[in-house]
Amino acid sequence: NAGVTQTPKFRVLKTGQSMTLLCAQDMNHEYMYWYRQDPGMGLRLIHYSVGEGTTAKGEVPDGYNVSRLKKQNFLLGLESAAPSQTSVYFCASRKGGSGNTIYFGEGSWLTVV
């Protein structure tokens, strides 16, 4: 029972390169989230999804795209990486409805040089 798994855990990119972060959960959760965490900024929501095939923008969506083709997977794409996207990325998921706790992945450390 893996919970929420993020891959890769560490990556260094050159400016302008593209990459995809994968989040997979095996708990049959409806809602999934991508956050970035920067020093002194807390966790800021990039995009989220309330179900398979649906996505919505969070607080800081620019420069990122997402897809939720399968319920268990939520992909975060960087089409043209920029140094400002150097951050730690966390994926999270939870069951639909109110009153449910959120489960986090272990984080993905991304550096853009």
Add this chain to the structure above:
Amino acid sequence: EDKVVQSPLSLVVHEGDTVTLNCSYEVTNFRSLLWYKQEKKAPTFLFMLTSSGIEKKSGRLSSILDKKELFSILNITATQTGDSAIYLCLNAGGTSYGKLTFGQGTILTVHP
């Protein structure tokens, strides 16, 4: 716009001290408020609060919600060095269904 504001942003104490962390919110369609502790990696769950005035307790940690004044507090008594972490407040609700809004976090450092 939904807002969650934590204070203080950082706090340095000595072992044995008691600390109170604050989380205030302005969120439409409030559903629940959650507290998480983050050490080196992913945040770990502490409490979920949905009703006003009911204290949740776990060992030396306790938390309470005031839905009239729109805030929550997290208390840690007899702090230990292992309590050093970022404490995150999270509001589930808001104008967009399913959205989760975090506060900036409080960095707690406990010295021996």
